[in-house]
Amino acid sequence: MRAAIIDTPGCIRVGSVPDPSPGPDELLIRVGACGICGTDLHILAGDSPVARYPIIPGHEFAGEVVALGSNVALDNDLNLTVGSRVAIEPNLTCGQCEMCRTGHENLCLHYRAIGVTLSGAMAEYVTVPIAKAYALPDNLTLREAALIEPVSCAVRGMHSLNPRSGDTFLIAGAGTMGLLLLQLALKGGASRVAVVDVNTRRLARAENLGASRTYTSIQQALADEPSGFNCVIDATGVAPVIEQAFTAVKRSGKLLIFGVAADEARISLSPFRIYNEEITIVGSMAVLASFQPALDLICGGVIDTQSMLTAALPLEDFTRALDLVKRGEGVKTQILPGL
Amino acid sequence: MRAAIIDTPGCIRVGSVPDPSPGPDELLIRVGACGICGTDLHILAGDSPVARYPIIPGHEFAGEVVALGSNVALDNDLNLTVGSRVAIEPNLTCGQCEMCRTGHENLCLHYRAIGVTLSGAMAEYVTVPIAKAYALPDNLTLREAALIEPVSCAVRGMHSLNPRSGDTFLIAGAGTMGLLLLQLALKGGASRVAVVDVNTRRLARAENLGASRTYTSIQQALADEPSGFNCVIDATGVAPVIEQAFTAVKRSGKLLIFGVAADEARISLSPFRIYNEEITIVGSMAVLASFQPALDLICGGVIDTQSMLTAALPLEDFTRALDLVKRGEGVKTQILPGL
């Protein structure tokens, strides 16, 4: 089959590899759509601490079942059979480490993920454990279904943040994740949501999606709302932005660190203020018990998928697609291996 | 001034009473709009355990400051002065009982409330403690502002329920409160919200406000969604409905008892099921730390006030207004004493 392969950091090609075949508890999937995200760029750049090379990337995907592993019961719980359409939660867990055993499977000490440590979906076919497959309702396209994974990260962020009805929000970063978080916040209890980004085209998208106000800096937002916001979310991963985001938290409010900063980045915070204003800071990492809710949110129309899905390219154009992402063009760029 | 007066249960009249004058820490308010709710009917019927007679009812109101009490600083925190427009949280708390001292002021052991135990706002003027007044932004009408109180009850309900992003909802009852809860749920994390009512005109309103599906019985809803809903809210107060609502809770899900059943009503539940499916049942009573959030939610456009505000009548038509409410016509009926 054809696949995008990163042989070593920096070296990407689209080439031919042997067709995969499903293990006993696996499904073989014909990939319908696979999104590109920052993680893919990190794997290519060689600054992912977890990636293994060579690797076929691609972890945001949906497709059609073309074969069932030998252990997969014909009357399986999900009614999956050849022809079924599915989305896949790409993170695998060991089930044995302390994190897995205490309900924090997303923090598993033995990280493995399709598209990061195992062959991913930037290919015609991919194998996946049936335990990670979700059957899709008929009215969801495979392109929409390939959005479930990023949405499920944003849902995990909302679960960690645990906002209350009426909270005011500030979201820093209006990339794909910021725009998803914006929608979840607007339909997640917010009375109003301000959005900050340096890229004004993205702010325009935020306004179209319902942002109450948009700004090119957090200082500007604070000028309008000097006592700050109940809930502040960083969706940039830029350390100085996170530091400013901290200043924008209202007394008794919360800061969600959703963006992925560099490992060596540091933020400088006032511990007096955390104490004196009872500020809470929380982190959110990938997907935890949030894939099904994300699927439901998309089906329920909470996410405006049409606004999120911009370019869709064939597998052979994978390098060009990466360039779109690097340049920040559009929102979610996807590869459709069947094109 | 003119006021509606309930002299004793069953006896209501619109008559003249002396103008009130504000105590030292009070404001005198010219009432702009005052909503009618079930509590007013209970006070009239004589089945409110807390009402004192004779009483001027009216606890859902907004108006204009016409005089300041002698202790009210001219540079008060809210910048209130003669002419300011305000909404008022009607529940007063003693500050000394165990509930007040442990953060449950809505459960104060010495219940007092404007319009229930103290003269209310079905009158030209009413006095209110400044501590209970909220300054209104210019773009909010007094009719909209008189909705803050019922919205703040619904917000308290959402805070008690504490739903998570992606939860599925079932709401029983599409009266004023059910329709408010519907809107808060749709913008409070829900992936979809089913609504049940026996009154199909109200179901039509629920659909217009975004309900995913509507039904005339909970059984019908369960036929479509046999494993139940993550969050079920009773907004009828009808005991058999609450019992059915319990059956509609999904494993690990929650039931919010928001409706006010009769004191002597009983529901029969399976304790095995509560254990075996880890069901949670919670109650929500009036307003707790939710008036400002409600104001913010209305200002932020989360509540469609136009759909909620139906009849508006002059004070002299108070009895006619009560009839509208009793007949379930429209949604929120208000008295505008200035008409």
Place this chain on the structure above:
Amino acid sequence: MRAAIIDTPGCIRVGSVPDPSPGPDELLIRVGACGICGTDLHILAGDSPVARYPIIPGHEFAGEVVALGSNVALDNDLNLTVGSRVAIEPNLTCGQCEMCRTGHENLCLHYRAIGVTLSGAMAEYVTVPIAKAYALPDNLTLREAALIEPVSCAVRGMHSLNPRSGDTFLIAGAGTMGLLLLQLALKGGASRVAVVDVNTRRLARAENLGASRTYTSIQQALADEPSGFNCVIDATGVAPVIEQAFTAVKRSGKLLIFGVAADEARISLSPFRIYNEEITIVGSMAVLASFQPALDLICGGVIDTQSMLTAALPLEDFTRALDLVKRGEGVKTQILPGL
């Protein structure tokens, strides 16, 4: 090997069965100690809706590894090897159902458990998935380690209840579970814990373990503390007791239904009171992310294991051991198959 076998409801014998051998991802365990609990009586009586016959019961156990399955890595995460001492979480989860995928594995729709649907530990040997084994520290005896399972149920109860520092408690039922919950409450934030049981010998045990007060009825407890308790726990499973426990909840307080009532039992509650006093009712079922915490609590000395471990009998005396349990003699009765 020798094992206790329930061939059909009511028919129990100790007999010889073939030695089990571990599957690829399993361990073979020589059982050191196995506790008896109400579930075993239910399996014997034939009123367990989930048991399969014939069955070797026994799900509260610890022992020594005597063989490793073919897939178990020699350098496994837990450093388990032949001779390692382990306790086992007996509940197996499917990993694919909606409950498993949303973090409620204890509510798995495909219930399977060692000692209930699969051969258990009332035998010389038992096989267990390595994913369910926990390595024991040297200072824990196998008898103490066989307590981890019931403690982990009680810990799940505390996690569901989520009490706050300073809460007052009432616990109904001073059997094994009530006495464990008493200890967890006393070291779980309680300012005081009252205990109710009809059996005064058990109340004496509760007092020795630190109960602030003990009573033979909930009414008596309420006579001393008329406004009720912040946290009330039913650990009897008796429907009329659960109803009374509800009356003992303070305004804004919580009721944990931990006891297992009969499937057809019903409790009659006032929905007005749940609303008006903002009462919360929660259920707690088995073990969720609580086995490791239970192990840690026992190692930390939070549980007085000496007070909990009463009779220890050889496997051949299994019937006699069941009688002790039925008669409510002592606290935890264990079988030591190696005796």
Place this chain on the structure above:
Amino acid sequence: MRAAIIDTPGCIRVGSVPDPSPGPDELLIRVGACGICGTDLHILAGDSPVARYPIIPGHEFAGEVVALGSNVALDNDLNLTVGSRVAIEPNLTCGQCEMCRTGHENLCLHYRAIGVTLSGAMAEYVTVPIAKAYALPDNLTLREAALIEPVSCAVRGMHSLNPRSGDTFLIAGAGTMGLLLLQLALKGGASRVAVVDVNTRRLARAENLGASRTYTSIQQALADEPSGFNCVIDATGVAPVIEQAFTAVKRSGKLLIFGVAADEARISLSPFRIYNEEITIVGSMAVLASFQPALDLICGGVIDTQSMLTAALPLEDFTRALDLVKRGEGVKTQILPGL
């Protein structure tokens, strides 16, 4: 009456001032015992941002009612009368600011407190609002009751931290507050609690109170427990300690910033780690809905008051008492104005 007076920063004396008389809603209290804490040292040093001079300090106190204000009903809710013994929550709230109105009264924007902005209890008499008085049970001494205030701060810390049954703890700082937090943690769900302090005499006290292990640095604690602790509490207020405390948080764990760092102090944290390990950081400030729970915890024997109460000096020795505190001698030093 005699009182300790701080006329200006640095200038303290014990002198005579006019006897206070209670306002309408106040009580006049004869002070029985008043503790000294770091706040008093800050007021004396002039580095309290909120103190007003001249000031009679003293906010941790209990005493006897000697007169009732004119509004105080003889049949008041607390049954307070001349001769009643009371403890007092010293923080006053405005009731009108956004924090007061959303349930965060401890973060009131108009800070006022007995002993900080209003005359305190380092005097023979002090006046207090009845709303802040708590009646004492007979078996509590006034010295013990003067501990309720610091305990209620620690209880607020535990409420903010919201630990779960079985959590492992590390507490940095074994001063009065660290030792109180230690006791609340040991009886607040902890399976084990490690304590770190540079002062080994204090570590000895921590061990006597039940600390599982003690260390003179956080690094040592991490050497024993390399994966860190579920709950880490800073009770030093020292910025470098808080930074290290952050490193001691286990994946998915929490850090409570309880110690009061200097306003200008900064800590440097890895935002990547907060994200990647889903770390939570929370602050806790003074008393919120925690005075009654603290009273209950002391009455319930959860706090070993005998170990906490060291020196007790007469009012005339206030300067000597301050020296004891500055030198870190003993634990809680109190002034008994009646000595």
